[in-house]
Structures are given as structure tokens and as C-alpha cells.
Amino acid sequence: xxxxxxxxxxxxxxxxxxxxxxxxxxxxxxxxxxxxxxxxxxxxxxxxxxxxxxxxxxxxxxxxxxxxxxxxxxxxxxxxxxxxxxxxxxxxxxxxxxx
Amino acid sequence: xxxxxxxxxxxxxxxxxxxxxxxxxxxxxxxxxxxxxxxxxxxxxxxxxxxxxxxxxxxxxxxxxxxxxxxxxxxxxxxxxxxxxxxxxxxxxxxxxxxxxxxxxxxxxxxxxxxxxxxxxxxxxxxxxxxxxxxxxxxxxxxxxxxxxxxxxxxxxxxxxxxxxxxxxxxxxxxxxxxxxxxxxxxxxxxxxxxxxxxxxxxxxxxxxxxxxxxxxxxxxxxxxxxxxxxxxxxxxxxxxxxxxxxxxxxxxxxxxxxxxxxxxxxxxxxxxxxxxxxxxxxxxxxxxxxxxxxxxxxxxxxxxxxxxxxxxxxxxxxxxxxxxxxxxxxxxxxxxxxxxxxxxxxxxxxxxxxxxxxxxxxxxxxxxxxxxxxxxxxxxxxxxxxxxxxxxxxxxxxxxxxxxxxxxxxxxxxxxxxxxxxxxxxxxxxxxxxxxxxxxxxxxxxxxxxxxxxxxxxxxxxxxxxxxxxxxxxxxxxxxxxxxxxxxxxxxxxxxxxxxxxxxxxxxxxxxxxxxxxxxxxxxxxxxxxxxxxxxxxxxxxxxxxxxxxxxxxxxxxxxxxxxxxxxxxxx
Numbered sequence: 087x088x089x090x091x092x093x094x095x096x097x098x099x100x101x102x103x104x105x106x107x108x109x110x111x112x113x114x115x116x117x118x119x120x121x122x123x124x125x126x127x128x129x130x131x132x133x134x135x136x137x138x139x140x141x142x143x144x145x146x147x148x149x150x151x152x153x154x155x156x157x158x159x160x161x162x163x164x165x166x167x168x169x170x171x172x173x174x175x176x177x178x179x180x181x182x183x184x185x
Numbered sequence: 186x187x188x189x190x191x192x193x194x195x196x197x198x199x200x201x202x203x204x205x206x207x208x209x210x211x212x213x214x215x216x217x218x219x220x221x222x223x224x225x226x227x228x229x230x231x232x233x234x235x236x237x238x239x240x241x242x243x244x245x246x247x248x249x250x251x252x253x254x255x256x257x258x259x260x261x262x263x264x265x266x267x268x269x270x271x272x273x274x275x276x277x278x279x280x281x282x283x284x285x286x287x288x289x290x291x292x293x294x295x296x297x298x299x300x301x302x303x304x305x306x307x308x309x310x311x312x313x314x315x316x317x318x319x320x321x322x323x324x325x326x327x328x329x330x331x332x333x334x335x336x337x338x339x340x341x342x343x344x345x346x347x348x349x350x351x352x353x354x355x356x357x358x359x360x361x362x363x364x365x366x367x368x369x370x371x372x373x374x375x376x377x378x379x380x381x382x383x384x385x386x387x388x389x390x391x392x393x394x395x396x397x398x399x400x401x402x403x404x405x406x407x408x409x410x411x412x413x414x415x416x417x418x419x420x421x422x423x424x425x426x427x428x429x430x431x432x433x434x435x436x437x438x439x440x441x442x443x444x445x446x447x448x449x450x451x452x453x454x455x456x457x458x459x460x461x462x463x464x465x466x467x468x469x470x471x472x473x474x475x476x477x478x479x480x481x482x483x484x485x486x487x488x489x490x491x492x493x494x495x496x497x498x499x500x501x502x503x504x505x506x507x508x509x510x511x512x513x514x515x516x517x518x519x520x521x522x523x524x525x526x527x528x529x530x531x532x533x534x535x536x537x538x539x540x541x542x543x544x545x546x547x548x549x550x551x552x553x554x555x556x557x558x559x560x561x562x563x564x565x566x567x568x569x570x571x572x573x574x575x576x577x578x579x580x581x582x583x584x585x586x587x588x589x590x591x592x593x594x595x596x597x598x599x600x601x602x603x604x605x606x607x608x609x610x611x612x613x614x615x616x617x618x619x620x621x622x623x624x625x626x627x628x629x630x631x632x633x634x635x636x637x638x639x640x641x642x643x644x645x646x647x648x649x650x651x652x653x654x655x656x657x658x659x660x661x662x663x664x665x666x667x668x669x670x671x672x673x674x675x676x677x678x679x680x681x682x683x684x685x686x687x688x689x690x691x692x693x694x695x696x697x698x699x700x701x702x703x704x705x706x707x708x709x710x711x712x713x714x715x716x717x718x719x720x721x722x723x724x725x726x727x728x729x730x731x732x733x734x735x736x737x738x739x740x741x742x743x744x745x746x747x748x749x750x751x752x753x754x755x756x757x758x
Contacts, residue, residue, distance in 0.1 A: 106334065109326055117327055153507035159331040159351060 094123065094169030095144045099155065100162040103129050103136040107160045111138055114154055120147060124174050135162070139173045204376045209338035210239035210369040213302065216345040218245045220381045222273050224628050226251050226260035230277025231317060233304025235369035237275075249628060249657060252649035254281050256621040258288020259647070262297050263625020266608045267583060269420070271298035271352040272625070278304045279317030282363075283324065287615055290328040292359040294612025295441060296418055298352040299359035300345075301325075307367040308336065321363045330358030338371040342379050349382030356505040357418055387504060387522035390529065398476075398500045398517045399533035402432055405474035407542045409494075410434040411457070414441030414611065415479015415503055419523035422604040425478060426450065428527055433539045434476065435546055437465055439486050441611040442479070444601035454546070458486040459747045460593045464549040466753040469494050471545070477501045479523045482512035483612070492752030502526050555597075556744045556758065564717045567591070567666060567737050571598045573718060574636060574664065577725045583608065583626045583635040587619035587643030590672035593743040595638045617646030620663060624650060627659035634660055634725065641667040641694060648700065654730040655705035662725050663701075663732045668739040669694045676742045680757075681749070690739075701732035708732040 101107045108127060115122050124141030142148070155164050207215065213236055217225070226249040229237040240248055251257035254276040264272035276285045282303045292299045306315040322334040331351045333344045341364070348360040402408060416425050422445040429436045429452045436446050437457040448455050454465040466488075469475070475497040480486070487493040490512055501508070501515035502523060509518035519526055560566040564573040571594060584599055585608040586592040592609060601607050608626060610618035623637035644665055654661055674689040701708035709724050711717045711733060724731045744758030 106322055106326070106332070109323065113326055150507065150511055157505070157507055 092143045092145060095142055095148070096167040096169060096171040096173060097138075097140040097142065097152075097155075098165040098167060098173075099138040099140065100130070100164075101136050101138055102160040102162070103134055104160070107136065108138070110158050110160060111140075111155065114158065115140075115142070115151065118147060118151060120151055124177075126173060126177065141169070141174050202376045204374050206372055206374050208235065208239065208369065209341055209364065209371050209373075210235040212338060212341050212373075212375070213345060213364070213369070214239045214243050214246070215378070216341065217273060218243060219378060220346070220349055221270075222246060224249060224264060225273040225275055226257040226625065227275025228252075228254050228257060228277065228281060229275075230279075230281050230304065232278040232306050232366040233275060233281070233302075233364075233369075235366060236302070236304065236364070248275075249624075249653065251621065251653055253647065254284035255288050255617065256624075256647050256650040256653065258285045258299070258301065259291070259618055259621035260625035260628065260650075260653075261299055261301075262288060262292055262618075263585070263608060263622035263627075264629040265292075265297050265299055265625075266622065267605050267626045267629050269298075269418070269605065271300050271349050271357075272629075273300050273302065276301070276303050277317065278306055278321065279319045281317075282319060282321040286324060286328060287613075287617075289325060289359045289361060291610055291613040291615045291618065293328050293330065295610065296357050296414060297359065298357035300348050300352055301359060301361045303361065303363050304369070305334070305363045305365040308365045309367070311365065321361070325361040325363075328359070329361045330356075332361040332363070334363045335365070335368050338368055338373045341368070342375070346379045346382035350385060351382075353382070353384040355385070355387065356415070356503075387525060390519045390521035390526050392529075394517060394519045395526070395529050396533055398502070398519060399530060401474055401498055401500055401517060402434075402476060403535045403537075405498075406539070407472045407545070408432070408434050408474040408476060408539075409454075409469055409472040409497075410436040411439075411475055411477045411480050412436060412442040412445045413439045413478065413480025415523050416442055416445045417479075417604040419479060419504065420604075421479065421523035421527050422446070424524055424527035424531070428531060428534065431531065431536050432534050433537060433543065435468060435543065437461070437469065439480055439483065439611070440596055440609060443596060444606045445604050447600070447602035449600055449602070456596055458483075458488065458753065460597065460743050460745070461753075462550075462555050462597075463553040463745050463756050464546070466747070466756060467549050467553065468546050470754045472497045475499050477503075477515075478527065479503060481508050487512065488747045488753035489751060492754065558741065564721060565711055565735055567594050567741050568598050570664070570666065570735055571595055571638070573721055574725065575600050577722045578634060578636070580606065581633055582606070583623075583630065583633050585609065585619050585623040585626060585635060585637045587637070587639040588614045588616045589640045589643055590668075590676065590741075590743050591638050591640045591643075591666040593673075594666075616643040619643060620647050620654070620661070621650045623661040623663070624654050624657065624659045627661050628657060631660065634662065636725070637661055637663045639663060639665055640672060641665060641669055641691070641697070642671045644697070645695070651701060651704035651706055651730070651732070658729050660728055661730050663730070665697050665732060665734045666737045667694070667697065667734060668737040668741075670739050672739070673743065675739065679742075680746075697732060697734045706730040706732060708734065711735045
């Protein structure tokens with residue numbers, strides 16, 4: 087259940103594209119019992135890099151989690167956006183209950 | 186066969202390149218040789234056998250056959266902790282890899298540079314639940330600084346130097362490289378070898394932050410310098426002592442930093458926290474500035490965080506940006522190499538004396554003297570034994586411990602005086618660390634005497650490595666402080682579970698002297714000794730492994746103590 091009072095945020099993470107990267111990034115959140123509300127990932131350019139988009143609920147742990155994400159060897163950069171970023175609103179059509 | 190002259194001059198090779206066809210396994214061996222690795226610890230098994238076959242032909246690398254992979258992992262840790270350089274451990278797939286995990290997790294929490302190489306089933310079998318297949322990459326993910334699953338022999342040329350670079354750079358840590366068997370057997374042509382992976386130069390701290398930190402230090406009336414393991418890892422111990430002396434800063438050390446400043450230095454307040462001296466924790470309670478260097482405000486150091494140094498401003502210096510503001514918000518947070526930052530800070534810090542503050546600390550020390558038990562001059566008591574061992578040795582000795590009451594007593598009482606003298610499992614608190622770590626230390630620095638203080642609970646968790654100590658003739662002196670109990674558990678049950686002592690007293694205890702002799706090493710039982718001091722000196726001064734057994738009264742507790750969850754000022758005992 088999500089609380090209405092907390093703001094959501096969208097993270098844009100540039101990573102090296104290989105099989106373990108999603109586990110590194112996603113695992114970092116789950117190990118801190120930090121729930122991910124949404125995940126999107128596609129290769130960028132020639133496919134050597136990918137971009138991971140994460141939707142999270144912001145709380146006081148967020149700055150620490152961001153610093154930990156930035157430390158991952160395969161992460162090139164992290165950008166923080168507001169929860170209304172269109173990357174997930176654009177996907178919303180694929181997530182209606184009636185499919 | 187490798188041309189030795191060529192190996193001695195890698196640049197000559199690069200000047201006149203020629204092409205060789207080598208297997209992945211041979212490439213790993215060659216890269217380890219080029220990396221300067223001369224000793225590795227491990228255990229072979231099916232999927233790592235191509236590597237072992239190649240290693241058998243190396244004339245430069247000595248392989249130490251451990252008796253359990255966790256032992257191999259801690260031997261590598263021992264090497265890394267005394268040298269500061271990444272050390273290597275090897276295991277096969279499946280149980281070999283899972284057995285390594287505890288030693289890797291331990292290295293992660295104590296920021297020890299380690300490169301673990303594991304065999305994996307051939308790539309075609311990955312994901313099929315093949316014999317001895319386990320997801321080593323997935324298992325090691327949260328306990329390594331970084332990890333790799335190598336998919337081709339060519340990739341090894343990039344991955345292995347990178348593994349060493351990551352292990353040694355920034356905040357050091359363990360890196361795991363999982364190599365499927367078919368990658369080890371794949372043959373490729375190589376003309377150019379990559380440069381060995383080395384520590385990347387840290388970036389300098391901004392001058393404005395250094396000045397802000399210096400201003401706080403210059404303006405403080407009651408400052409305390411708080412040293413953590415990062416001071417040892419960063420080679421900054423002498424600079425930290427210089428800073429303390431220049432600005433007359435009373436100095437506390439974490440468990441990991443003991444020896445960074447000689448613990449009997451006039452400004453040393455020794456260890457802080459759960460089992461520090463009461464006067465040390467009370468001084469912290471009163472300080473107006475805390476200068477944390479390479480320390481991470483661990484809960485065993487801080488006690489209840491909200492009550493830790495409640496009136497102090499905080500300067501926090503750490504190479505890991507994620508440590509700043511993690512537990513305590515710093516007034517000045519500086520990301521940087523501890524040695525570099527201290528070097529740059531020293532000219533900005535005024536030389537001064539703080540007679541009033543030092544007098545106040547003297548007063549706290551005389552009001553709250555360290556609670557030494559009455560029998561502390563008996564070499565068969567816990568403190569008496571530690572002091573007698575120290576009296577038999579000089580500062581060249583290396584002191585390792587296992588985990589438990591004996592560890593805290595040694596931390597409180599041994600006169601540690603130099604960085605990298607002290608090897609202990611701080612963050613993970615792994616029983617079983619001591620013996621294999623001591624063996625690794627002895628392998629890396631064979632001219633030193635390595636003492637391993639252990640308990641009857643801890644030693645049993647890796648006792649098989651006594652055989653490895655005998656095999657390597659490692660100069661380790663294993664001192665078993667035997668109270669036939671899991672002493673710290675017993676202490677907690679006695680104090681906090683209304684004396685409901687359960688599962689902490691051993692119903693059956695081995696004869697450790699017989700066990701040691703059975704493993705091929707000398708042993709002496711001080712319980713039966715007519716002259717324990719003489720026997721102890723004899724055991725410590727003759728070369729080679731030796732086990733020294735002493736019974737300890739279970740009534741002895743680790744005092745003083747901050748009850749779990751309490752503030753450091755509220756110590757008991």
C-alpha cells in the first residue's frame with residue numbers, strides 16, 4: 087500500500103549493459119527494504135550501455151540510497167526527477183487491470 | 186614454459202611483442218604473476234581444475250592448500266591486512282564458493298582488499314542445476330565491492346586487472362571473479378598484456394572544506410580525534426598522530442584502528458564504545474568537536490546514536506562519500522583519502538595546547554579507573570596472560586584475535602603500537618577468523634611472530650587449519666583462552682536474560698593440547714605448568730606453530746559494557 091503523503095520520485099540511471107547490472111541496482115534497494123514502484127530498462131545507442139528508470143517513494147533514506155547507487159562500479163550516472171516524469175506515465179496504458 | 190627473464194622485465198616483452206596462444210587458465214596465472222601475487226590460498230575441485238593445472242606450472246606463485254575454503258579466504262585476509270595489498274583466494278564451484286562467502290563478507294565489512302577467484306560449471310551448464318553448480322555471482326553480489334562472471338578468455342585480460350584495481354582503490358574491499366570451466370580451457374592468442382591493476386589516485390579534497398575543518402579544530406575547546414580503520418587502510422596513522430600532537434587532540438580509536446596511535450601515547454584514550462573505558466566514553470560525551478577520520482560511526486562505537494557526542498560539532502573525513510552523513514550529519518564532511526586530507530589539513534591547524542581539557546580528561550580517568558580484576562598479574566588470568574604475552578614480545582609482533590570475550594580483553598589490554606599490527610574481525614565479528622588470518626599474516630611476513638588469541642568456541646570454527654599451519658611451518662602462536670563456553674553469549678544471558686544460561690556452556694570440550702599435537706604442531710598447557718611465564722616465553726620465542734592452552738574463569742566478564750541500545754555514558758560494570 088502506498089501512502090498518499092509521501093512524494094514519488096523517478097531515478098534515471100546510466101549503466102554498463104551486461105547480465106548482472108539489474109541485479110546490482112535492484113538488489114541495492116531490496117537489501118534496504120526499499121520498495122521499487124516501477125522499473126523500466128532498455129539498451130542505449132550501440133547497446134554497450136543501458137538506462138534504468140526506477141520509480142520510488144521518497145523518504146529520508148533516499149539520499150543514502152542514491153550515494154550507494156552512485157558507488158556501484160557499473161553505474162555511470164544517476165539523475166533524480168519528480169514523480170510526474172513521463173517515462174512511467176507513458177507506460178501506464180500497459181498496466182490497466184483489464185490488460 | 187614461461188621465460189623467467191621475460192617475466193622479470195614485462196616492459197621488454199611489450200617493447201618486442203610476440204604472440205602466444207594460452208588457455209584462460211594460463212592467462213589467469215600469468216595475470217596474477219604480473220600483478221605481483223606470490224602466495225595464494227585455496228582448495229581445488231572440478232570446475233577450477235584447469236586453473237590449478239596451469240598454476241602447477243608457475244614457478245612464482247606458492248599455493249597454500251587450506252583445509253576449508255573459509256580458511257583460505259581468511260588466510261588471504263591475513264595477507265591483505267598486514268601488507269595492505271590485495272590478496273588472492275581460490276575455490277571451486279558450488280560448496281567451494283559458498284564456503285568462501287563468510288570470509289568475503291568479513292572483508293567487505295572491514296574494507297579489506299581481496300580478490301576471490303572461483304571456478305564455475307561450463308557456461309553451457311549454467312542454470313541447469315548441474316553438479317556443484319550454485320549462483321556464485323548472485324550469492325556474492327551483496328557481500329562484495331564488485332563481482333564478475335567471466336564469459337570468455339579474452340575478457341579475463343580486462344576483468345582481472347580491473348578486479349585488483351577495484352579491490353585496492355578508494356575504500357578497499359573484496360572482488361569476486363567467477364570463471365566457468367570452459368572459459369579456463371578456451372585458448373586465445375595474446376600479443377599485448379594489460380598493465381597490472383593498481384590503486385587509482387584519489388582526488389584531492391576542496392581547499393574550502395579543509396579550511397572549514399581547520400577552523401572548527403582551531404576554535405574548539407574540547408575536541409576529540411576519532412580514528413577508524415580508514416586511517417590504517419589509508420596509511421595515515423603517523424599523520425593522524427602528528428595532527429593529534431600539533432593541536433593537542435585527545436584521541437579515541439575504533440576496534441579497527443587500534444595501534445594507529447600507540448595505545449599508550451599520552452593523547453590516547455584507547456578504544457571507544459561498547460567495551461571502551463568509561464572515562465573515554467564520558468570524555469566523548471563532553472567534547473565540543475569530534476574529528477572522525479576513516480571511521481563510520483558503527484553502532485558498537487557510538488552506542489545510542491542520538492546520545493553520542495551530543496554537544497559536538499562533527500568533522501568527518503572518509504574516502505567513501507556514502508559514509509558521510511550516513512549515521513551522524515557532519516558539519517564539515519570531506520570525501521578524500523585519509524592520508525592526503527590529513528597532509529593538507531596539517532598546515533591549516535594551529536599548534537596549541539589544551540591544558541584545561543586534558544586536565545578534565547585526567548580527572549575523568551582518575552574518577553573512573555579501568556576496572557582491572559585482582560588477579561591481573563597472574564599469567565593464567567585473562568589480563569595477566571595478555572600482559573605477559575606482550576612483555577615477551579616487541580612491537581614487531583602481529584596480534585590476531587578471534588571473536589568473543591578474549592577479543593575484547595586483548596583490545597583493552599594489549600599495548601598495540603603500530604598500524605597493521607592488529608588483525609581482528611571488526612564489522613562481521615566472525616568466530617573462526619583468527620587462526621587462518623594469523624597463518625596468512627605469517628605467510629606474508631615470515632620474519633614476524635604472529636600471535637593468535639582465541640577462545641575455545643572460536644578456535645573450533647576453523648580448527649582444521651592447524652594442519653595448514655603445520656604444513657606451512659607458519660610462525661603462529663595460538664593462545665586458547667578456554668572457559669568451556671561461548672563467553673560473550675554467556676555474559677549477555679547472565680546480564681540481560683535473568684541468568685537463563687542456555688546453549689552457551691559446552692557439555693563436551695576437546696583436549697586442545699592433544700588436538701594440536703594430533704595436527705602436527707607443538708602445544709603447551711599452562712594449566713599444568715610449574716612455571717607458566719617461562720613456558721610461555723619458550724613457546725613464543727621458538728620458531729614455528731605452537732598452541733598454548735590456558736583455562737579462564739567463566740566468572741570473568743568483559744567490563745565495562747554499554748548495554749545493547751543504551752547510550753555510551755550509561756556503562757555498567
